[in-house]
Amino acid sequence: MISTKGRYALRVxxxxxEHHQDGYIPLKDVAMxxxxxxxxxxxxxxxxxxxxxxxxxxxxxxxxxxCRDPEDYSIGEILEKMEPSLTAVACLASDAAPCxxxxxxxxxxxxxxxxxxxxxxxxxxxxxxxLIV
Amino acid sequence: MISTKGRYALRVxxxxxEHHQDGYIPLKDVAMxxxxxxxxxxxxxxxxxxxxxxxxxxxxxxxxxxCRDPEDYSIGEILEKMEPSLTAVACLASDAAPCxxxxxxxxxxxxxxxxxxxxxxxxxxxxxxxLIV
DNA sequence: TAATAACCTATTGACATAGTAGGTAATTGG
DNA sequence: CCAATTACCTACTATGTCAATAGGTTATTA
Numbered sequence: 001m002i003s004t005k006g007r008y009a010l011r012v013x014x015x016x017x018e019h020h021q022d023g024y025i026p027l028k029d030v031a032m033x034x035x036x037x038x039x040x041x042x043x044x045x046x047x048x049x050x051x052x053x054x055x056x057x058x059x060x061x062x063x064x065x066x067c068r069d070p071e072d073y074s075i076g077e078i079l080e081k082m083e084p085s086l087t088a089v090a091c092l093a094s095d096a097a098p099c100x101x102x103x104x105x106x107x108x109x110x111x112x113x114x115x116x117x118x119x120x121x122x123x124x125x126x127x128x129x130x131l132i133v
Numbered sequence: 134m135i136s137t138k139g140r141y142a143l144r145v146x147x148x149x150x151e152h153h154q155d156g157y158i159p160l161k162d163v164a165m166x167x168x169x170x171x172x173x174x175x176x177x178x179x180x181x182x183x184x185x186x187x188x189x190x191x192x193x194x195x196x197x198x199x200c201r202d203p204e205d206y207s208i209g210e211i212l213e214k215m216e217p218s219l220t221a222v223a224c225l226a227s228d229a230a231p232c233x234x235x236x237x238x239x240x241x242x243x244x245x246x247x248x249x250x251x252x253x254x255x256x257x258x259x260x261x262x263x264l265i266v
Numbered sequence: 267t268a269a270t271a272a273c274c275t276a277t278t279g280a281c282a283t284a285g286t287a288g289g290t291a292a293t294t295g296g
Numbered sequence: 297c298c299a300a301t302t303a304c305c306t307a308c309t310a311t312g313t314c315a316a317t318a319g320g321t322t323a324t325t326a
Binding site for chain 2: 107
């Protein structure tokens with residue numbers, strides 16, 4: 001399941017993309033428009049900054065802004081910054097302990113196939129495909 | 134994420150399918166072969182029984198057995214019996230509270246499309262595709 | 267009739283989720 | 297130049313889910 005962090009992050013990115021020409025956007029505005037607590041969004045945007053997806057400037061006239069042009073973001077990379085893993089099963093997560101059954105596991109190929117499907121879907125979709133403007 | 138319940142349930146179903154000709158299979162045997170605690174499997178199999186996927190018989194000579202032929206099960210229906218929801222976001226779960234933003238939500242179509250992809254993938258796969266025998 | 271096996275209720279430790287609270291540091295418009 | 301604005305930081309917490317474990321009772325038959 002995609003958590004609120006992933007979903008809200010996507011909405012923040014959409015919001016910033018739609019106001020990309022307006023320079024730095026205060027988080028207050030995004031929170032207002034999206035109907036999400038500003039305090040909670042702070043946590044989320046912090047991770048987006050750490051992931052080099054957006055940049056922030058403090059002080060009056062400051063706010064957040066996309067680092068690149070909106071068309072250069074895929075949904076997949078946004079979600080992967082926020083979710084511990086986009087993978088369907090713990091066995092395939094990047095931080096997974098090696099499983100002794102993996103070589104003989106009859107279900108592993110199924111999960112791997114689904115993982116590829118998921119990855120291709122979300123990395124194939126671009127942020128601009130979700131914009132209204 | 135698919136939980137252990139879903140993954141173990143699938144392995145139980147595979148195990149029962151591979152021993153389908155042997156009549157009722159004691160859970161002890163399945164637990165032994167799969168390397169999963171029998172106690173935990175009891176919880177899982179109980180739900181499979183409630184979902185009419187397998188049937189159980191008590192007493193000596195008893196055990197569990199698939200209700201239908203192995204080729205008549207899809208992976209999707211097995212997983213949906215065990216997981217609260219196969220859906221990617223809470224908004225689309227069957228027990229979800231109606232969201233006031235749904236009509237204007239810019240991300241909802243994305244989640245819906247991914248949900249369909251997931252559904253089609255897992256319902257398209259059959260249990261027999263995972264068998265060795 | 268004793269062994270076997272399903273079936274039942276309850277409990278628990280660990281962890282993740284979805285926030286809240288209250289502050290400090292940086293920057294600039296007036 | 298300073299007060300308003302805004303990002304940035306650390307910490308805390310309630311709630312719920314997950315992944316089991318524990319200890320029984322009931323049903324069936326070799």
